[in-house]
Amino acid sequence: MLIFLQVAVLILILVYKYSLESTNITFYPALRNSQDSEMDYENKKYETLTKYRGQKTKYIVYDCTKARNTSCSGWSDRIAGIMTTFIISILAKRQFLINFDTPCLLQDYVVPAHYDWRYNSSILVNRTSSYHYLKGRHYKKIDKYMFGGSDFNTYFKHDVDFLLMNWDFINEFRKRPNIAYDIPWITKYHQVDIYKHVYNLLFKLSSLSVHALNRHYRTKRRRNKIACAHIRIGENPNMPEIGTRNRPVPSLKVLWDYFDSLNKNEYDLFIASDTDGVKTFAKERYPENMIDTPGKITHIDQPYKNDPVEGFLKQLLDFYILSECDILVIPPKSGFSMLAAFIRNKDDGIFCLKKEELVPCSRYTMTDILPEGKFGIKLMGKIGKQRSTS
CATH class of the missing domain: 3.40.50.11350 (Rossmann fold)
Known part of the structure; x- marks a missing residue:
């Protein structure tokens, strides 16, 4: 099962890179179902990419910053929030970024492994933005989107939506209608394997951290x-x-x-x-x-x-x-x-x-x-x- 998940994550990376080159937005299309032929998969990918061609790039940003003057909680809370935000970005068909500078800049200690999640404020030029505090029970603001299957983009209405969360909702996402098509790997793999491979997709130790660990x-x-x-x-x-x-x-x-x-x-x-x-x-x-x-x-x-x-x-x-x-x-x-x-x-x-x-x-x-x-x-x-x- 782990080998299949590794292959799925690799496909996710390759499809992401392809979509970045082929469209004006970044989109995470559904991974291929095991029964799909190569042609079926290519047709799905082409339909998905052309459907969104020409749209303006939009972003979902996990936001843990000093500027917000709010608590982000501990390391596991933050990684759980990053995981939930990452899944939301896939469902909303938006590019996923991380804006993390408290207590220090995240990329000084862990850097992108296979996917560049680093936030740069230049994306705000000529774009609208908003901030959503969804920690703890505040997640209920998006309850019907999280659990009911509503389109996240009817809640995240701006070009750049920043959000802070601290809960893991993998088991709840599994209940969404059409989740098996939107994100097949979330229905097929255990919670711990999803964390392992998404974590390794996003993060590796920086040279500073490697030196300190050694x-x-x-x-x-x-x-x-x-x-x-x-x-x-x-x-x-x-x-x-x-x-x-x-x-x-x-x-x-x-x-x-x-x-x-x-x-x-x-x-x-x-x-x-x-x-x-x-x-x-x-x-x-x-x-x-x-x-x-x-x-x-x-x-x-x-x-x-x-x-x-x-x-x-x-x-x-x-x-x-x-x-x-x-x-x-x-x-x-x-x-x-x-x-x-x-x-x-x-x-x-x-x-x-x-x-x-x-x-x-x-x-x-x-x-x-x-x-x-x-x-x-x-x-x-x-x-x-x-x-x-x-």
Whole structure:
């Protein structure tokens, strides 16, 4: 299945490049159905491209900028918002861009991989624009377009529409009428595989980030394997304004017992956390095996007194290290480590940390075992309940 999705993404790239050269707009036509012949596919592509020939280029822009003076939330919220905005751009037949400069310019740390998403204000010349704040429950402004199948362009009426979202709606998009024709891969592939391949379509580390990852991680590796965990406590003095955030705190004893059982000649160890105390304890317990990234723990949306740029790089390095781990332990409500699991190249080696136990899971089952989170099923159900009762 993964091979088919890789092929689908490659076709998406090639078709995008073809449409850019052949028309005055950028459009993402439907990918070929498996039963289509080569001729059927070419006819569909020609009909799609000629239908929109001559129209003025329009844009959908994911917008996380200092100029808006609003919260973009954390890394997983932003990537979920980028994914939703990307899908909306396909459905609206518009070019997709990212305008991201808080706490720093995104393309200084990750750059376009196969698709150039970088925003430039020059596109505003002689074009109309608008901004849509759709975070949290504000998404209900486009409820009928998101879930009911209405044309997004009856809501996004300007040449350049900026929007800020922070939810994943892949499972909701699957319910749209004609979605199997509009975006066939959204109906065929698992949520985690869609994230993995769209993420790799859009992003790769910049030379600055590659250098930092090599310097602070890869050159420090001493053993063949690495076991990692993400621990969220919510009581870091570096980030007092965040507080506990009603987050369930799992028992760490089961984690330390598991790390104790690993062969220390075989495994390096890594802990990503929002709390200095957890990392300090791990370094003292495993002084010869523990690897860390430089800088103070910082929430990228609420840096408090810390350097937000340093904090962003640290969080990005933590994220990529988690995505490379042979063993990855994920706590409840951790969109950050779930997202890292989504894009990793291994399906197994994942453990879900519940109250008093480590439960073996995989990229495909972790949202069932830990459902209450950014990408979980129960959370989406709660959103649906809020939508129907408010």
